[in-house]
Amino acid sequence: MNDFNPVTLFFILSESIGAWLWVLVALAAVLLAGILAGIMKLRSTGMPARRPLVTALLTGLVTTVVFTFLVPIWTLAGPGALGAPIDILFAVLIALIPGGVAAAAVFAIMALVPNRRAAAIA
Amino acid sequence: MNRRKFLIAGSGAALLAGVPASLTVTQARAQTSDTRAHIVIAGAGAAGLALASRLRRSMSNATITIIDAKKEHHFQPGFTLVGAGIWSPAQVTERNVDYMPRGIEWIEAAVAEFDPEANAVVTTTGQRIDYDFLMVATGLKLDYEAIEGMDASLIGRDGIASIYAGPEQAKSSATAIDRFIETGGVGLFGRPAGEMKCAGAPLKITFITDDKARSKGRRGAVELIYNAHNPAVFAVAPVNDKVKEMFAARDIAVNYSHVLKAIDPGAKQATYATEAGDVTLDYDFIHVVPPMRAPDAVKNSPLPWQEGALAADGWIEADKATLRHPRYANVFSVGDIAGVPRGKTAASVKWQVPVVVDNLVAETAGRTPQAIYNGYTSCPMVTGIGKAMLIEFDYDGNLIPSFPFIDPLKELWVSWLIEEKGLLGAYRAMLRGRA
Numbered sequence: 001m002n003d004f005n006p007v008t009l010f011f012i013l014s015e016s017i018g019a020w021l022w023v024l025v026a027l028a029a030v031l032l033a034g035i036l037a038g039i040m041k042l043r044s045t046g047m048p049a050r051r052p053l054v055t056a057l058l059t060g061l062v063t064t065v066v067f068t069f070l071v072p073i074w075t076l077a078g079p080g081a082l083g084a085p086i087d088i089l090f091a092v093l094i095a096l097i098p099g100g101v102a103a104a105a106v107f108a109i110m111a112l113v114p115n116r117r118a119a120a121i122a
Numbered sequence: 123m124n125r126r127k128f129l130i131a132g133s134g135a136a137l138l139a140g141v142p143a144s145l146t147v148t149q150a151r152a153q154t155s156d157t158r159a160h161i162v163i164a165g166a167g168a169a170g171l172a173l174a175s176r177l178r179r180s181m182s183n184a185t186i187t188i189i190d191a192k193k194e195h196h197f198q199p200g201f202t203l204v205g206a207g208i209w210s211p212a213q214v215t216e217r218n219v220d221y222m223p224r225g226i227e228w229i230e231a232a233v234a235e236f237d238p239e240a241n242a243v244v245t246t247t248g249q250r251i252d253y254d255f256l257m258v259a260t261g262l263k264l265d266y267e268a269i270e271g272m273d274a275s276l277i278g279r280d281g282i283a284s285i286y287a288g289p290e291q292a293k294s295s296a297t298a299i300d301r302f303i304e305t306g307g308v309g310l311f312g313r314p315a316g317e318m319k320c321a322g323a324p325l326k327i328t329f330i331t332d333d334k335a336r337s338k339g340r341r342g343a344v345e346l347i348y349n350a351h352n353p354a355v356f357a358v359a360p361v362n363d364k365v366k367e368m369f370a371a372r373d374i375a376v377n378y379s380h381v382l383k384a385i386d387p388g389a390k391q392a393t394y395a396t397e398a399g400d401v402t403l404d405y406d407f408i409h410v411v412p413p414m415r416a417p418d419a420v421k422n423s424p425l426p427w428q429e430g431a432l433a434a435d436g437w438i439e440a441d442k443a444t445l446r447h448p449r450y451a452n453v454f455s456v457g458d459i460a461g462v463p464r465g466k467t468a469a470s471v472k473w474q475v476p477v478v479v480d481n482l483v484a485e486t487a488g489r490t491p492q493a494i495y496n497g498y499t500s501c502p503m504v505t506g507i508g509k510a511m512l513i514e515f516d517y518d519g520n521l522i523p524s525f526p527f528i529d530p531l532k533e534l535w536v537s538w539l540i541e542e543k544g545l546l547g548a549y550r551a552m553l554r555g556r557a
Contacts, residue, residue, distance in 0.1 A: 011554070011557055012548045012557055015549075075539055083509075083535060086528065086534060
């Protein structure tokens with residue numbers, strides 16, 4: 001296993017999740033575009049970034065914490081399977097994926113959609 | 123000089139003379155060769171398909187023929203999880219055709235006869251196929267019948283389990299384990315005396331049974347006994363010490379030097395050969411691991427070891443660093459059939475294939491083959507649902523962890539994560555020659 005490199009990891013990931021890999025890549029691209037568009041919108045309108053940023057970070061944090069406990073269940077293990085610091089670290093790293101998605105989505109929505117509608121959506 | 127001799131001229135001698143010990147498998151690098159050699163691969167299992175994929179990409183002008191009658195492909199490392207009752211047989215069953223690289227001729231028959239003197243094989247359909255190079259990747263034969271009273275049809279009945287025989291048998295074994303935990307009694311585990319694939323699996327299924335019994339609050343109702351074939355439970359010393367410690371902590375008894383020789387399903391008795399003579403034990407559940415040996419076509423050919431510990435079961439004679447046959451320089455053996463110590467896992471195949479391919483590519487391109495297989499193998503030792511130890515070691519029994527942050531002798535969820543979520547993708551990538 002000690003020849004891991006980005007190309008090998010790509011093929012392993014591709015074989016593991018199949019077409020979902022490209023769905024995730026597309027989702028990441030959409031979210032990245034949303035973040036960039038949100039930043040540009042905030043700058044062009046002169047709106048402060050603090051509120052969407054803080055809300056996004058809090059949403060991402062809560063989502064990551066929740067998913068940290070769900071990740072072992074995804075692996076068919078019980079929620080109490082995380083016994084060592086390295087286990088928790090990897091669970092957090094995996095949970096950061098949904099956490100990051102949630103944070104990016106909230107930021108983009110709050111930055112791009114007018115305040116009232118954004119609050120309702122978020 | 124005939125065609126084969128011409129193809130290997132100049133570099134075979136250098137290979138046979140040996141290569142620097144400092145070179146390791148990690149130095150195997152993708153190269154190409156313009157050779158027009160005919161390469162025959164006997165077997166389309168993990169090793170055969172991985173060989174075909176890599177050879178196709180590295181030798182675009184070569185004619186590559188793969189011979190195997192099987193249409194289904196099984197992800198055998200997943201059998202343990204099917205036996206644990208958490209994976210379905212469908213999760214470990216695929217189609218060979220989906221992994222067959224383009225430009226490969228697939229003959230859907232088995233090899234009936236190897237004739238290395240004439241550089242030819244004969245299929246079960248009577249077809250004679252000449253080759254310049256032969257890759258033997260037939261896998262092995264599960265010899266249930268070598269245990270008196272046992273045959274594979276008994277799996278799932280009368281308290282008999284065996285996760286090795288196939289996905290459906292692994293599923294039947296999961297049912298048998300659950301039934302045993304419900305009813306209670308004595309459970310026997312063990313392994314055969316000879317070389318076997320995935321030597322950690324008999325230990326894993328013991329741990330899993332213990333774990334499932336505990337989670338159901340039934341551990342007090344079952345007595346678990348592991349019958350080791352020699353004075354150790356695992357061949358690698360630190361792993362042996364760790365497993366013995368864990369067995370003691372989990373109240374799993376160990377009988378040493380007990381080899382299953384007969385079973386009486388009606389009476390639920392198993393007879394073991396021991397140093398003190400035969401010993402018969404009563405059981406309510408038994409996990410049978412069959413003796414393993416070379417398929418008949420290999421065993422009856424000139425290819426196996428002629429003497430030594432690997433001769434009796436017909437394992438193919440091979441240089442353990444290059445997997446090349448010492449007597450037939452154009453023959454290589456890869457995977458379970460190779461007569462090398464310890465190399466009967468998918469992880470072994472993952473490292474053996476690049477070495478064989480890179481050396482063959484180098485040789486046919488006029489370069490000196492340099493890749494060496496160091497005996498790397500891996501056993502994600504499942505110790506319960508959600509826990510495993512990621513054990514990796516070489517020919518010498520040295521632990522060689524791939525990830526410095528994972529302690530190979532510690533039960534970790536992250537090791538389970540690799541087993542449950544990582545290995546199948548890595549295995550498929552290996553079949554395509556991409557990992």
